[in-house]
Amino acid sequence: MSDIVLQTRGLTKHYGGVHALVDADFVLRRGEHVAIMGDNGAGKSTFVRQITGVERPTAGSIWFDGREVQFNGPLEAREAGIECVFQNLALCDDLDVPSNLFLGREKVLFNLGPFSILDRKGMRAATEAALQRTAVKIPNLANTIRNMSGGQRQCVAIARAATFASKLIIMDEPTAALGVQETAQVENIIRHLKAQGEPLILVSHNMRQVFDLVDRIVVFRRGRIVANLRKEETDGQDVVAYITGAKTQALEDAA
Amino acid sequence: MTETRTAYGIGGLTYDPRKRHLPQEVNVFIALVLIVAAFELLGRVLYGDSFLFNTRPNVDAVFNWARLNIIILQVSIVGIIALGVTQVIISGGIDLSSGSVVGATAIITMSFAQTALVNGNPNPKAVFGDLFLDMPVIVPLLVALACGLTAGLINGLLIAYTRIPPFIATLGMMVTARGVARWWFKGEPISFPTESYAAIGKGMMPVAIFLVLAVLFHLILRYTLYGKRCYAIGSNEEAARMSGINVERHKVLVYTIAGVLAAVAAVVLSSKNLTAQAGMGMMYELDAIAMTVIGGVSLAGGRGSIVGTVLGALIFGVIISGFTFLKLDAYYQEMVKGAIIVGAVVLDQWRQRRRQARG
Structure with missing residues (x-):
């Protein structure tokens, strides 16, 4: 098949009379990192919610990995191979790192239904391997999430996504709440994923970060995709102009 | 930020081993030791008697075993309930129905555990006339299991699928089950169990049953998928x-297991007392919750352990026994029990705030 990982055609979402997302045509290719930018309420998060199965689109179609998909919930998207790092992280504060990484897909030694014996050593070893693969450094795996800094929490969430995402990772403002050093760490992980050829969609407000990390920038404005820019052919001012609506691009297909 | 306290790790992603906490259970254990020491000291000062050690010259022992046995015996039955309540609270719920489930289960079970002959005469209080007398012990045990399963299953289904708060669902069961207990034999007590049924709660058997179940549930919470999911859902x-x-299926299982443990407590209690009455197990649910909270199980869910609950049960027993030892009225015991429950929750809240502040 083609090298297209994810494609949406005419993706539309209405909340009552509010047209949050209108006719979004979007394409993501294998190994590509794409940033989604736009002002608050431009439709970025709405778009992410449609492709991760959190909501059902009003109209339009989603093609993932060569076939049309309709997710009935985030779980189905996850099973199809899309992992999302949400802004609210979705970690369990009272569990340690391996437990969070394997939450809902625990390794088991003996299968006794709900009372199956956990393979704690196996999950620990797999966690160490996963963290190494994603270049995430967490000094103490036995620590609970509650006792970790914002950056460490984010790293755990990203490591989980990267470990289980067979096909696509989506990050919704992964560094919004982080300090400078922590942001640098998360960005390193994203570079690492790029080097490994993992496709990624990054929702971000941070212009410097976007130009550092991605190949292509897709700008949303008032629920529509208004620009699709290769990084080399644009600059910060240009992108800001599209975000604010000072400039528009005639788009046939965001490819 | 924690840069200044950097010990391990890179940049902001550091951790400081000095910031690691001792397990909660260590604190609970220290509290237990302090409370025992306080009673020991008060006893020596006020009565010249020892709380912990043997002072009778005609008995050859270091410790006052009679007292220690009573302490653990009197908490073991509520302790069995507390094991179930622990896993309910860890998974973010609460169970107010256990005391009433004990009452209903005890009286229904006992009516299937009666002997035919009392001192050579026909049983004067046979519930079903000539029926169901001298049944093998497995029959009342299965009846008890059915009672616990039913009550727990109803709790679980209500909480998981109608989404009403656990507080309300189990409060309803608390009132309903007590009603069942009163209705079953019109408020009359049922006595004269078979010998095999009476053997279940004889002597130190309640303690043995409590400890075996405690070990079992410790292993389940720590090493199985079930345990991991309790903590995950509560967290x-x-x-x-x-x-x-x-989550829904897990909650049903959690409350069902709590119901079954309440039924086990009912069997042990009615067997130990050789009788069952409608008022049995009254307020046990609060004692069980108190034990778990004293043992460091967070009412917010996600934190706590069976080890903590067992220590909490021992603290509970030591305090009651200590008050008797100091010859204080039973009224004071209840007042202090109430204060301890509130105190333990205040402590838990304070710990949570401190943790968040440290974030």
Whole structure:
């Protein structure tokens, strides 16, 4: 098949009379990192919610990995191979790192239904391997999430996504709440994923970060995709102009 | 930020081993030791008697075993309930129905455990006339299991699928089950169990049953998928659901197990007392919750352990026994019990705030 990982055609979402997302045509290719930018309420998060199965689109179609998909919930998207790092992280504060990484897909030694014996050593070893693969450094795996800094929490969430995402990772403002050093760490992980050829969609407000990390920038404005820019052919001012609506691009297909 | 305290790790992603906490259970154990020491000291000062050690010259022992046995015996039955309540609270719920479930289960079970002949005469209080007398012990045990399963299953189904708060669902069961207990034999007590049934709660058997179940549930909570999911759901239910855990099914299981443990407590209690009455197990649910909270199980869910609950039960027993030892009225015991429950929750809240402040 083609090298297209994810494609949406005419993706539309209405909340009552509010047209949050209108006719979004979007394409993501294998190994590509794409940033989604736009002002608050431009439709970025709405778009992410449609492709991760959190909501059902009003109209339009989603093609993932060569076939049309309709997710009935985030779980189905996850099973199809899309992992999302949400802004609210979705970690369990009272569990340690391996437990969070394997939450809902625990390794088991003996299968006794709900009372199956956990393979704690196996999950620990797999966690160490996963963290190494994603270049995430967490000094103490036995620590609970509650006792970790914002950056460490984010790293755990990203490591989980990267470990289980067979096909696509989506990050919704992964560094919004982080300090400078922590942001640098998360960005390193994203570079690492790029080097490994993992496709990624990054929702971000941070212009410097976007130009550092991605190949292509897709700008949303008032629920529509208004620009699709290769990084080399644009600059910060240009992108800001599209975000604010000072400039528009005639788009046939965001490819 | 924690840069200044950097010890391990890179940049902001550091951790400081000095910031690691001792397990909660260590604190509970220290509290237990301090409370015992306080009673020991008060006893020596006020009465010249020892709380912990043997002072009778005609008995050859270091410790006052009679007292220690009573302490653990009197908490073991409520302790069995507390094991079930522990896993309910860890998974973010609460169970107010256990005391009433004990009452209903005890009286229904006992009516299937009666002997035919009392001192050579026909049983004067046979519930079903000539029927169901001298049944093998497995029959009342299965009846008890059925009672616990039913009550727990109803609790679990209500909480998981109608989404009413656990507080309300189990409060309803508390009132309903007590009603069943009163209705079953019109408020009359049922006595004269068979010998095999009476053997279940004889002597130190309640302690043995409590300890075996405590070890079992310790292993379950620590080493099985079930345990991991209790902590996950209590910690962040939404995250657990997003991760693909069937939260509803798990909750049904949690409350069902709590109901079964209450039924076990009912069997042990009625067997030990050789009788069952409608008022049995009154307020046990609060004692069980108190034990778990004293043992460091957080009412917010996600934190706590069976080890903590067992220590909490011992603290509970030591305090009651200590008050008797100091010859204080039973009224004071209840007042202090209430204060301890509130105190333990205040402590838990304070710990949570401190943790968040440190974030």
